[in-house]
Amino acid sequence: xxxxxxxxxxxxxxxxGKELYDSNPEAKMLFEQAxxxxxxxxxxxxxxxxxxxxxxxxxxxxxVFLESIVRAxxxxxxxxxxxxxxxxxxxxxxxxxxxxxxxxxALRLVSQRAFAMQKACELADGTMAAVxxxxxxxxxxxxxxxxxxxxxxxxxxxxxxxxxxxSRKGIExxxxxxxxxGAKRVLILTVGGAFHSPLMQPAQDExxxxxxxxxxxxxxxxxxxxxxxxxxxxxxxxxxxxxxxxTAPVRWTQTVENMLxxxxxxxxxxxxxxxxxxxxxxxISREVATGEI
Numbered sequence: 001x002x003x004x005x006x007x008x009x010x011x012x013x014x015x016x017g018k019e020l021y022d023s024n025p026e027a028k029m030l031f032e033q034a035x036x037x038x039x040x041x042x043x044x045x046x047x048x049x050x051x052x053x054x055x056x057x058x059x060x061x062x063x064v065f066l067e068s069i070v071r072a073x074x075x076x077x078x079x080x081x082x083x084x085x086x087x088x089x090x091x092x093x094x095x096x097x098x099x100x101x102x103x104x105x106a107l108r109l110v111s112q113r114a115f116a117m118q119k120a121c122e123l124a125d126g127t128m129a130a131v132x133x134x135x136x137x138x139x140x141x142x143x144x145x146x147x148x149x150x151x152x153x154x155x156x157x158x159x160x161x162x163x164x165x166x167s168r169k170g171i172e173x174x175x176x177x178x179x180x181x182g183a184k185r186v187l188i189l190t191v192g193g194a195f196h197s198p199l200m201q202p203a204q205d206e207x208x209x210x211x212x213x214x215x216x217x218x219x220x221x222x223x224x225x226x227x228x229x230x231x232x233x234x235x236x237x238x239x240x241x242x243x244x245x246x247t248a249p250v251r252w253t254q255t256v257e258n259m260l261x262x263x264x265x266x267x268x269x270x271x272x273x274x275x276x277x278x279x280x281x282x283x284i285s286r287e288v289a290t291g292e293i
Contacts, residue, residue, distance in 0.1 A: 001082040002266045003259055004097065005281070006068050006090035008250075009061060009195075011272025012054045017067040018047040020074070027070045030103070034066050037107050042066065057121070057192050061114035062107060065093050068271025069106070072097040083231060083264060085224040087277060088155070088196070088250050089113075091242065097270070098219035100238060105214050112210045116203035117195065117246070123202060126194025128154060128165045129175070133184025136162055136253070142177050149173060154196035156253040158283040163189070165197035196249055204246040211239050229254035231262070252277075256284040 020027040021043065035041045045053050046063050054060060068090070072079055079097070086094035089110065096106035131139050136153070139162050143151050149170030155163035164174060175186045193199065216239050222231030225241040229251040232238055259267075269277045 001263045002080070002268065003083040003085065003264045004072070004079070004081045004094070004268050004270055005084070005277045006072075006086035006093040006097070006270055007064065007272040007276045008086065008088035008090040009057070009064060011276050012060050012064050012067075013273065014049070014051055014054065016046050016054075016063060016272075017043070017070065020067075020070055021047065024074055026074050030070050030073060031066065033103070034062070034107055037104055038062065038111055057118045058111075058114045061089050061117075062111050064089060064271065065096075065107065065110045068093045069096050069103065071270050073103070081221050083222050083224060083259060083262075084219075085255050085259070086226075087252055088226065088245070090271075090277075091223070091226055091245065093271065094223055095216075095219065095238065095242075098221055098223060100217050100219040100223065100235065101214070109207070109210055109214060113203070113207050113246075116206040117200065118192065119206075120200050120203040121193030124194065124199045125168045126150075126166060126197065126199045127168050127171050127188060128163055128191050128194060129171050129186055129188045131162045131164055131178055131183050131186050133160050134162070134178065134182055135160075138181055139164070139178065139183075142181050143174060145177065146170060146173055150194070150198055152197050153249050154194075155250045157250075158253055158280040159287045160283075161280070165194045165199075167194065167199065196245075196247065198247055200246045204243060207246060208243045211243055214239075224255045224259060226250045226252070226255070229258050231258075252280060253284055256281050257288060260285060260288050 084094040095101045149167050151166030151170035154165035178186050216235035227241045227244045227248045
């Protein structure tokens with residue numbers, strides 16, 4: 001059984017999508033359609049913008065979505081998933097790839113999500129940090145001891161790699177006790193805000209309205225959603241999980257574990273460098289195979 005997986009923010013790169021635009025008429029049509037939907041030429045930044053241009057949230061999210069979904073669509077009949085999943089933003093791409101959302105609706109939601117998250121970042125001084133070489137449960141235990149500041153587990157990426165999110169002060173407060181408890185490294189990340197934490201509540205409130213006004217269809221195969229790492233096909237449940245995703249952790253480790261348990265034997269990453277999620281999946285698969293999870 002085969003699963004297609006879609007990366008999120010952080011997988012952007014300079015010149016992304018240009019070779020598709022130049023070499024494939026269907027891809028060119030989709031890119032130009034996206035420019036019309038957005039009302040500005042995102043392709044100008046994707047193809048010719050600097051690294052700094054591409055790291056603006058309002059650009060990054062639709063750009064990553066667009067590059068990935070175009071690759072999935074031009075694959076045509078070769079795109080035959082038994083299941084899909086996406087990491088954070090990538091969940092929107094996965095939904096569009098399996099016809100739960102139209103291309104137009106998915107792109108609009110991604111753009112609205114990006115602007116809503118940017119506004120939420122401006123309301124609170126938040127950040128994120130990668131905790132390396134430490135058991136997830138131990139990280140959670142340490143975070144539970146931090147009072148009066150928001151700091152939570154945000155991305156369960158793979159065994160020994162968990163990203164935490166919260167107020168800048170909360171993240172800074174967490175570094176020393178995490179190192180003392182056995183973390184090999186705690187690296188504060190250069191990000192725009194505290195994604196997948198309660199500090200994204202204003203963005204969640206804004207996006208909830210947009211999602212409620214968007215028509216969702218039954219996907220052609222199950223999508224494993226970030227909030228609980230379980231396969232879903234019901235459109236109403238998909239919508240609810242998509243709203244919850246903004247303030248809930250991305251359970252990628254658990255998603256891959258469940259896919260493996262349910263018979264997925266091949267993972268194909270669509271978009272970005274094609275290696276971000278593949279590396280995480282390789283580590284998770286190795287831990288499952290050795291029985292260490």
